[in-house]
Amino acid sequence: MSAVLQSLSTELADAVESAGRAVVAIHARRRIPASGVHWRPGVVVATHHTISRDENITVTLPDGTTAPASLAGRDPSTDLAVLKLAGQSIPTASLRPDAPPRVGELVIALGRPGPSLTASWGVVSGVDGPWRTWQGGEIDSLLRLDLAIYDGFSGGPLIDAAGRVLGINTSALARGIPVTIPVATVERVVTELLERGTIRRAYLGIGTQPVRVPESLARRLDLKGEVALLIVSLEPGGPADRDGLLLGDVLLELGGAAVSDPVDVLAKLGGDRVGKPLAVRVIRGGQVKTLQVTPGERPMSRAA
Amino acid sequence: MTAPVTAGLARELAAAVDQLRRVTVxxxxxxxxxGAGVLWDGGGSEGRGLVITNAHVVRGDQATIELSDGTGTRARVVARDVKRDLAALEFELCRELVSAVVRDSPPLRVGEVVIAIGHPGGLGGAATLGIVHRVENAGEGRPPRWLRADVRLAPGFSGGPLADTTGRLVGVNTMMQGGLALAIPAVAVEAWVRRSHALVVS
Incomplete structure (x- = not known):
């Protein structure tokens, strides 16, 4: 008889059932509800892009009852949001923070876009190192999935064959391609959102674009890299403007590191950099000039 | 490197597909x-066999069915329900055939492995594997309208079986919607056959 095939089927259904006890439906938008995970006692993790209002949020619990929830904070840069849920006794998700997923590992994406639990299966198609989202969010590792996404997929957990959570799924960080925000990133963001309500990020108030430095100029100025960043926009009164950077300056180094991509600038602007001066090297008027800029705190983005 | 579990899985899967193909036409x-059809009754009351398929698969009153051994036979539509997208076909039996076995219980669980058999592009007995995506709560005394599965179906799977790992029928594949397969639950098909076939026979 088909012992292995039946065991596989039963184990997958068991994993879905056990992990599904911590998956809730979140009603915070006009369309169908999205999913969320009961992450810590009284704390539900969801995706930022599926929560279109800050108030009148309710969740449907696995037993079908509905309970009110309050928004504790959101981080558009990692597409995570944290809700508080009072007085409920549902279990919290069982997490797998260590032992990173492997390419080819069998995984299941759970969702609850309403009272019923939903699942799709597939494999982890890619595991890479840390990456930065287009809004500057730091994600500990890039987990790409080969599985079907469906309504209510975002905010649900990716689980392994034993029902342990590997992260939170979203289709909003990579142009509709499903990715999973790993447990480590979720933990970090949840802790900070619970403490402060926002994710603190430093900012300079500049927009940049890579440019090739002419070879003759590079030789004359004794530059190492060929590509630098042209400042193409400057927020009036922003940190960079206040500290004397000008439109048209070509950024060579920031905080002692060469910059050749706008992502390099974001990498120097973690939350701990607010108020701490950074050395800046620029080309201005054909000469290399060194300045100091002090990053400010990025105002909360209201992109919702 | 040896992979005893995967090798066993491959072998069992092949056997399960083989068994299912015998009840697929x-x-x-x-x-x-x-499209495809499910051999509902191959034991034959009065030497007649019964195949269930989707109404959208058989437009006229007549159809030809081809059994898994390649023999073709003429069949006539004895019941059709456009709203439920079901049709019943009757044909003359030359010999007794195996019939599909419906899974009445236990209830399906989300995450269970399911197998679909069909004939995409006229290709005989193709199989796809997936899991149960969602189990809708049944209405009062009524089975849910759709069984949703995370299975990739192509045209040609319509009317064919969706089965569990033991080969028991859980649904009749009907369409794809939003990347998911929609099947009519086997228990709903069973109730429909009982109702509509009784009318035809009497």
């Missing part, structure tokens, strides 16, 4: 392959 109308 290909349906042709006017010479063109239009």
């Amino acid at each position: 290909q349906v042709r109308t006017r010479g063109a392959a239009t």
